[in-house]
Amino acid sequence: GENVEQHPSTLSVQEGDSAVIKCTYSDSASNYFPWYKQELGKGPQLIIDIRSNVGEKKDQRIAVTLNKTAKHFSLHITETQPEDSAVYFCAASRDYGQNFVFGPGTRLSVLP
Amino acid sequence: DAGITQSPRHKVTETGTPVTLRCHQTENHRYMYWYRQDPGHGLRLIHYSYGVKDTDKGEVSDGYSVSRSKTEDFLLTLESATSSQTSVYFCAIRGQDYSPLHFGNGTRLTVT
Numbered sequence: 418g419e420n421v422e423q424h425p426s427t428l429s430v431q432e433g434d435s436a437v438i439k440c441t442y443s444d445s446a447s448n449y450f451p452w453y454k455q456e457l458g459k460g461p462q463l464i465i466d467i468r469s470n471v472g473e474k475k476d477q478r479i480a481v482t483l484n485k486t487a488k489h490f491s492l493h494i495t496e497t498q499p500e501d502s503a504v505y506f507c508a509a510s511r512d513y514g515q516n517f518v519f520g521p522g523t524r525l526s527v528l529p
Numbered sequence: 530d531a532g533i534t535q536s537p538r539h540k541v542t543e544t545g546t547p548v549t550l551r552c553h554q555t556e557n558h559r560y561m562y563w564y565r566q567d568p569g570h571g572l573r574l575i576h577y578s579y580g581v582k583d584t585d586k587g588e589v590s591d592g593y594s595v596s597r598s599k600t601e602d603f604l605l606t607l608e609s610a611t612s613s614q615t616s617v618y619f620c621a622i623r624g625q626d627y628s629p630l631h632f633g634n635g636t637r638l639t640v641t
Contacts, residue, residue, distance in 0.1 A: 418588075423571075451629045460533075460619050460632030461572070468627065506571060508630075516587065517630060519571040 419444040421509050423520030430497050431528050438523045440507035441489040447509040450490050451517070452481060455504045464505075465492070497527045532556050533633035535620050541639045548607040550636050552620030554600075560623040561603040562630065563587075563595060565616040572619065578603055610640045 420443040430436050440450075448469035453461035467474045467481045467490065474481050478497075483490040494501055504524050508517040532555030542548050552561060562577040574587030576595040584595050592614060594606045607614055617637050621630040 449627055453632075458634070460621075460634045461630075463629045463631070466629055508572075516574060516577070519573075521569055521571040 419447060419509055419511070419518040421507060421518050421520040423507055423523055425523060426521065427524045427526070429526045429528060432497060432499060434497055436492075436494045436497055436501070436525055436527075438492045438505055438507070438525070439489060440491070440509075440520050441487075442509040442518075443488070444509070444511060445485075445488065446511040449510045450481070450483060451508050451510075452492050453506045453508065455506065455522075461506055494525075497525075499527050499529055501525060502527045533620060533622055533631065535618075535633040535636050537636060538634070539637045541641060542610050543641055544611060545609050548610050548638065548640075550605045550618055550620075550638070552603045552605070552633060554603075554620075554622045556622060556624065556631075557600060558622040558624040559600075561597065562621040562623070563593070563603070563605045564619045564621060564632075565589065566619060566635070567616050575605065575618075607638075610638075612640050614638065615640045 423440045451466035454464045455461040465479050465481050478495045480493040504522045506522050507520040510517045534553045536551045563575040564572040566572050573589045575593050578584045578597040596604045617635045619635045620633040
């Protein structure tokens with residue numbers, strides 16, 4: 418079955434710097450990759466997603482890149498702000514998205 | 530938040546007692562999921578439903594059962610709770626193929 422690895426497990430950056438979180442997946446049939454942000458005491462919230470027919474997608478300060486050949490995808494956050502501090506999860510899904518396999522998460526701390 | 534309500538939000542129970550967690554959605558979405566979240570493991574799928582009375586097992590289904598008698602409700606039952614089932618449980622819904630999961634705010638279950 419699918420296995421998703423995520424690195425780093427913790428990341429601290431200065432406010433205004435960029436943050437990059439990388440995930441690798443094992444199932445070459447996976448073709449949909451969402452990213453979630455989870456704040457304390459809440460459920461994960463979708464922040465951006467990408468399909469396998471697209472190499473990059475941007476939404477303001479957030480971008481996701483996908484390398485199908487290497488089977489990895491990355492989340493890029495530019496101009497980080499304290500409110501970006503949270504746990505971020507990547508996920509991979511194949512075909513119709515019946516099942517999503519999640520990475521173990523990255524705790525991002527943005528230091529003022 | 531998508532219209533997802535999980536109840537209860539917190540529960541403490543003793544080993545060997547039955548426990549039922551409820552997920553209620555107002556979005557009329559077809560797919561509903563139960564995940565558990567544990568440190569270092571991310572989110573792991575317990576069971577999911579693809580329609581009324583249609584359910585299937587996930588990665589960590591042992592010791593859990595589910596039922597879906599109405600589109601809006603998905604119940605997770607621990608027949609005889611064990612300490613290893615202490616976790617945070619998240620319900621998620623999804624409307625159609627290639628759409629992301631939307632999560633509730635979780636139920637923190639402690640089995641003593």
